[in-house]
Amino acid sequence: MSADQLSRILAPADHVVFFGGAGVSTESGIPDFRSATGLYKTQSGGEFPPEYMLSHSCWADHPEDFYAFYRKNMLHPEAKPNAAHYALARLEKAGRLTAVVTQNIDGLHQMAGSQKVFELHGSVLRNHCVDCHRSYPVEAIEQSTGIPRCTVCNGIIKPDVVLYEEGLDPDVMDGATRAIMAADVLIVGGTSLNVYPAAGLLEYYRGDKLVLINKSATPADNRAQLVIHDSIGKVLGQAVDEVLGDKA
Incomplete structure (x- = not known):
């Protein structure tokens, strides 16, 4: 099981960073940009x-x-956090996850309870x-x-x-870069890794526990210790339950 493999990677970790894209929010009913239904x-x-x-x-x-x-x-306005958002918030509350780095602008990570969120592309809120x-x-x-x-x-x-033709906030980029550099596990989810400069942040990860969760292949799949092509909410939810316990 993919979730079991992820839980084994997460179990000893205490500096997990999650880097996510539009695929995290599609399970909350928000369309992505580049897929066939985007x-x-x-x-x-x-x-x-x-x-x-x-x-x-x-x-x-x-x-x-x-x-x-x-x-x-x-x-x-009707969108609500899904299982992925809540799993990450629980992992942060347990002291295991140090930051969420997101390309999304919907504020759902904070709505689910995440505190340390670097919003690379800003927020509609x-x-x-x-x-x-x-x-x-x-x-x-x-x-x-x-x-x-x-x-x-x-x-x-x-x-x-951040609209097209506009630059990313340098303070947000710096915070995201530092978090990724210090991560012992980097989970990348719901992103094709084709949008720069955000996708370039992976180059700052210095560890050897890169996990990719995306329904389609990405350019970084061959670098990852674990690649999962499945629902990000299901996988993260099950893995975090196994690591923290259902009631953590």
Whole structure:
């Protein structure tokens, strides 16, 4: 059993780091981007391709189109954490997991109870006025129409997410890099490892216990001690239960 193999790797570990992508959230009903049923294959940006709709250029040059696409496709208020999120939170609470590094922007890891989360691509739950920098919750965009505006200065409210053409936060990248460098076990889950610079973080792992959990093959499969092509929620849930006990 894959979960049994993972539990044996986790049992002696106390500096586990999890690095995850869109496949972690698909089990919560949030579509990924690049699969056959993903956002880029199923959604149209009208006259523009979906990749452009999530770019800084679109936000700056066609803001009404950007926010219409963003509201429809990037906000999922109904989504709840799944077994993978809860298993990681339990592992952290037990003092075994030191950090979650995620490419997701949905906040589900924190909703499940994870404390140390490096959000490489930001979060839809955080938003700010580009002029006066006032902070706004996700509802300020979700419940608005057209271009969301600041109630103080009328500036545009922008999501704190990393759009195409924008750079990743250097402090978040530094924290994620340090966590991965110090990991005794690195679990990579729900990511094709084709999106850079995030995928390049694997190069900083110095250990010999790399675990890959993804439904399809990745470029790093040949480097891993354990490769699992199965549901990430099922595998992590069962493995953490075996390591901590069902009621831990």
